[in-house]
Amino acid sequence: MLPIKYILPVILIVVIMLIIAIPFGSGCLGDAQCITGKVTEIVDGDTIKVDNKSIRFSLTSTPEIYDEKGILAKKYVEKICPIGSTVLVDEDDLQTQGSYGRIIGLIKCNGKILNEEILESGHGEISIQHCKTSEFANSDWAKRYGC
Numbered sequence: 294m295l296p297i298k299y300i301l302p303v304i305l306i307v308v309i310m311l312i313i314a315i316p317f318g319s320g321c322l323g324d325a326q327c328i329t330g331k332v333t334e335i336v337d338g339d340t341i342k343v344d345n346k347s348i349r350f351s352l353t354s355t356p357e358i359y360d361e362k363g364i365l366a367k368k369y370v371e372k373i374c375p376i377g378s379t380v381l382v383d384e385d386d387l388q389t390q391g392s393y394g395r396i397i398g399l400i401k402c403n404g405k406i407l408n409e410e411i412l413e414s415g416h417g418e419i420s421i422q423h424c425k426t427s428e429f430a431n432s433d434w435a436k437r438y439g440c
């Protein structure tokens with residue numbers, strides 16, 4: 294048994310360690326890349342750059358940028374996750390081959406999942422064809438939109 298005067302400091306240390314560990318523990322699913330970085334460019338409604346690396350939103354697709362709807366989708370992403378925001382990229386463990394040199398993943402920004410937000414806002418559509426090849430197909434949002 295520890296002397297009573299050590300119990301409080303030990304409890305305090307444990308609590309502080311838990312507080313530090315919690316944000317890291319709740320990061321990514323699976324074993325693929327888990328990247329924390331800053332948004333350096335909004336390319337379009339389903340692709341952004343994080344520390345200059347291109348990230349394609351898993352399971353979602355927005356119209357091309359030369360289309361009016363594509364521009365609106367890009368503006369929406371800029372609004373909810375502006376350049377300079379800190380994001381967490383959870384690479385899709387079932388699509389680590391990427392897409393045209395882009396990492397495919399789930400992006401968390403300002404407490405939101407961008408993949409989900411782009412669907413919920415009506416700016417994008419779910420990529421049904423990838424439901425069988427995505428780590429995130431069983432997420433609540435993916436199922437809600439048709440996976």
Ligand SMILES: [Ca+2]
Nearest residue numbers: 322323384386
């Ligand atoms: Ca993952």
